[in-house]
Amino acid sequence: MNYEESKDYLKRYLKARIPVITINSSEKNRILRLIKEIQDELNYEFNMYSMSDGIVDLKTGNVVNEEKTLMSALDYISEEIRVKNNGNYILSDITDIASPNIVTRYLIDIISKAEHTSNVIIIISSENIWPNIEKLGIGMKLAYPTDIELRQTIIDTIKPYEDRIKVEWDDKDYTNAATYLQGLSEMEVKNIITSLIVTGEVLKSDLKELKYSKQKLFNDIAGLEAIEIEEDFDIAGLDNLKEWLKEKKVLIDPNRKEELSQRGIKPPKGVLLTGIPGCGKSLCAKAISNIFNIPLYRLDLATVQGEYVGQSERQLKEALDTAEYVSPCVLWIDEIEKGLDDHNSAITSKLIGQFLFWLQENKKPVFVVASANSIEKLPAELVRKGRFDEIFFVDLPNKEERRELLKLYGRKYLRVELRDELLEQLTDVTNGFASSDIEASMRNITYKLIANPDMRLTESVLIDELKRVVSISKTNPEKIEAIKSWGKSRAMPASKIIE
Numbered sequence: 385m386n387y388e389e390s391k392d393y394l395k396r397y398l399k400a401r402i403p404v405i406t407i408n409s410s411e412k413n414r415i416l417r418l419i420k421e422i423q424d425e426l427n428y429e430f431n432m433y434s435m436s437d438g439i440v441d442l443k444t445g446n447v448v449n450e451e452k453t454l455m456s457a458l459d460y461i462s463e464e465i466r467v468k469n470n471g472n473y474i475l476s477d478i479t480d481i482a483s484p485n486i487v488t489r490y491l492i493d494i495i496s497k498a499e500h501t502s503n504v505i506i507i508i509s510s511e512n513i514w515p516n517i518e519k520l521g522i523g524m525k526l527a528y529p530t531d532i533e534l535r536q537t538i539i540d541t542i543k544p545y546e547d548r549i550k551v552e553w554d555d556k557d558y559t560n561a562a563t564y565l566q567g568l569s570e571m572e573v574k575n576i577i578t579s580l581i582v583t584g585e586v587l588k589s590d591l592k593e594l595k596y597s598k599q600k601l602f603n604d605i606a607g608l609e610a611i612e613i614e615e616d617f618d619i620a621g622l623d624n625l626k627e628w629l630k631e632k633k634v635l636i637d638p639n640r641k642e643e644l645s646q647r648g649i650k651p652p653k654g655v656l657l658t659g660i661p662g663c664g665k666s667l668c669a670k671a672i673s674n675i676f677n678i679p680l681y682r683l684d685l686a687t688v689q690g691e692y693v694g695q696s697e698r699q700l701k702e703a704l705d706t707a708e709y710v711s712p713c714v715l716w717i718d719e720i721e722k723g724l725d726d727h728n729s730a731i732t733s734k735l736i737g738q739f740l741f742w743l744q745e746n747k748k749p750v751f752v753v754a755s756a757n758s759i760e761k762l763p764a765e766l767v768r769k770g771r772f773d774e775i776f777f778v779d780l781p782n783k784e785e786r787r788e789l790l791k792l793y794g795r796k797y798l799r800v801e802l803r804d805e806l807l808e809q810l811t812d813v814t815n816g817f818a819s820s821d822i823e824a825s826m827r828n829i830t831y832k833l834i835a836n837p838d839m840r841l842t843e844s845v846l847i848d849e850l851k852r853v854v855s856i857s858k859t860n861p862e863k864i865e866a867i868k869s870w871g872k873s874r875a876m877p878a879s880k881i882i883e
């Protein structure tokens with residue numbers, strides 16, 4: 385239930401004079417705000433017990449019972465409801481109410497009295513409440529604030545400081561900040577924003593840190609890890625994949641969320657990248673997080689698998705729940721086949737089923753990027769149409785792509801612009817290279833140049849060095865052929881084909 389819904393229900397329960405309303409939440413302040421709004425709208429009076437103040441009239445703030453122990457508060461309320469009708473009493477900060485004990489039994493006694501005199505006891509607790517108490521009335525749970533509420537909280541927190549500190553954020557930045565922080569309580573969000581305010585400036589670059597602030601609240605989820613990536617890296621080629629991603633970016637943009645859901649458009653589920661090792665699958669997974677501007681989490685299926693009965697399922701559930709909680713995010717499962725080719729095939733197929741079910745049912749913006757080198761090891765149900773939004777095949781770089789790669793790493797490592805004629809030659813020499821072969825050989829040449837100050841970078845040095853490389857097509861031709869023939873028939877090419 386969100387804030388407005390909760391308020392509506394609570395109003396209804398109060399009007400119906402249900403003797404006990406339990407609210408399970410750790411956000412006491414948010415609930416009190418909600419009750420104060422009801423107090424004004426319905427013109428009801430509330431007395432609230434807390435350990436720090438005893439019992440206070442919520443409207444005036446006047447103390448009505450100074451004694452601070454829970455027992456004396458219960459004595460007071462018990463006496464009040466015996467003689468008065470239609471009162472409302474809030475109990476907050478109370479502990480030890482999960483099981484039968486002196487306090488809970490006393491409460492039950494009070495609640496049955498309250499029922500006869502139309503009094504209402506509201507219990508706010510972050511702990512579980514003894515079911516025998518809940519049974520006498522009704523329980524509510526207040527959901528974490530929505531992104532719209534959080535946006536307001538963030539604005540309200542920053543506003544008082546606006547003319548004293550530098551605030552770079554615009555409307556869109558507020559929306560993005562709220563999206564990044566969704567799943568946190570109002571208090572947690574206020575604290576995070578306040579920690580920005582005290583630095584004296586709220587900058588656009590702070591948003592980057594916010595992206596990962598939720599992650600600090602969970603640390604020990606087996607198999608799930610937040611990956612921080614450098615801002616800029618270039619990907620040569622793979623133009624089909626890049627275009628497809630640009631289209632999907634719109635569907636995951638928090639600023640378009642409202643509009644898209646009104647039109648019944650769901651966020652995309654994800655993509656499976658298959659293909660030849662060293663041609664950019666892992667690189668693309670990281671790039672997607674940059675392109676979408678949402679954080680990246682890596683899920684390692686091998687780590688998720690535990691040795692005890694049910695442990696794997698539980699750990700996978702925990703990891704997927706967490707991914708939903710930190711959404712929007714990219715959930716990256718690298719080399720998915722490795723996590724799934726376990727000797728214990730019963731567990732493996734259970735995990736696949738569980739994962740596919742989640743992929744189907746999940747409504748949160750978690751964009752899954754799975755990558756796989758050897759698809760023959762992948763279970764058929766995973767690659768069936770409709771599981772992912774698309775399956776791409778990443779092939780060896782074609783001629784145009786090799787030229788791009790050579791240019792890219794020539795600039796990056798060698799710090800030179802290779803002239804067109806030479807590029808043409810090198811492009812031919814590198815036929816059959818994986819992208820990583822090109823990257824690695826350009827890097828090696830750079831090492832040599834740095835290590836030997838007398839060596840000069842000439843065209844023949846470049847050509848000779850590249851000719852010496854034993855590329856992936858030479859070391860493992862059968863495997864490459866097998867991957868190619870599968871990929872070409874069953875997946876969308878990641879590159880624009882020009883050969």
Ligand SMILES: Nc1ncnc2c1ncn2[C@@H]1O[C@H](COP(=O)(O)OP(=O)(O)O)[C@@H](O)[C@H]1O
Binds near residue numbers: 663
């Ligand atoms: N398309 C590409 N553009 C630029 N560099 C690339 C490309 N593909 C691969 N590389 C280089 O090769 C390395 C290995 O690529 P990677 O993405 O890990 O391959 P894999 O497909 O096996 O996951 C990358 O870190 C990068 O340096």
Ligand SMILES: [Mg+2]
Binds near residue numbers: 662718
């Ligand atoms: Mg990889």
